[in-house]
Amino acid sequence: MLQEEKKRYSEDDLKEFEVLISQKLEATRSELNYIKEALSKRNDSGTDNTSGNSKLLEDGADTSERENLSQLAARLQKFTNQLELALVRIKNGTYGICIDSGKLIPKERLRAVPHTQQTIEAKLKRA
Numbered sequence: 001m002l003q004e005e006k007k008r009y010s011e012d013d014l015k016e017f018e019v020l021i022s023q024k025l026e027a028t029r030s031e032l033n034y035i036k037e038a039l040s041k042r043n044d045s046g047t048d049n050t051s052g053n054s055k056l057l058e059d060g061a062d063t064s065e066r067e068n069l070s071q072l073a074a075r076l077q078k079f080t081n082q083l084e085l086a087l088v089r090i091k092n093g094t095y096g097i098c099i100d101s102g103k104l105i106p107k108e109r110l111r112a113v114p115h116t117q118q119t120i121e122a123k124l125k126r127a
Contacts, residue, residue, distance in 0.1 A: 006104055009096045013107070018090050021114045025083045032076040039069050082115035089117075098122050 009017070089095035096105050100122035109120060118126070 007097075008093060009104065014090050014095060017095060017110060017114060018087065020111065021083050021086050021090070024114060025080065025087075028076055028080050028083065032073060032080060035069050035073045035076065039066060039073065079115070086115045100126070 086095060096110055097103070098105055098119045099117045101119060103119055105116060105119050109116060116123075
């Protein structure tokens with residue numbers, strides 16, 4: 001007798017993923033807040049009186065670092081949004097179901113990429 005393929009995860013499974021996602025969300029928000037604070041401090045003008053050439057180099061390095069921090073903040077914000085949407089999918093019972101194939105996404109993949117909405121096969125087909 002063939003075992004029927006599961007169509008969705010159990011409440012216990014969903015609770016496990018909810019805890020995992022909540023932990024990642026808390027860590028990501030914390031990192032994002034740290035970066036935002038670092039960016040706002042960098043936007044404050046310094047009052048040091050360094051010579052012209054070294055000040056110009058510092059300004060260039062500051063601009064580059066500020067751009068890097070801004071890009072990182074944007075990626076973290078996107079990740080935060082994806083994690084929040086994953087929590088919504090847990091609440092409405094669609095978490096862990098591939099949006100392309102309708103199959104269950106393996107637990108190993110969800111543990112590694114908890115915000116994913118695709119099986120690896122579906123993701124590779126899209127690429």
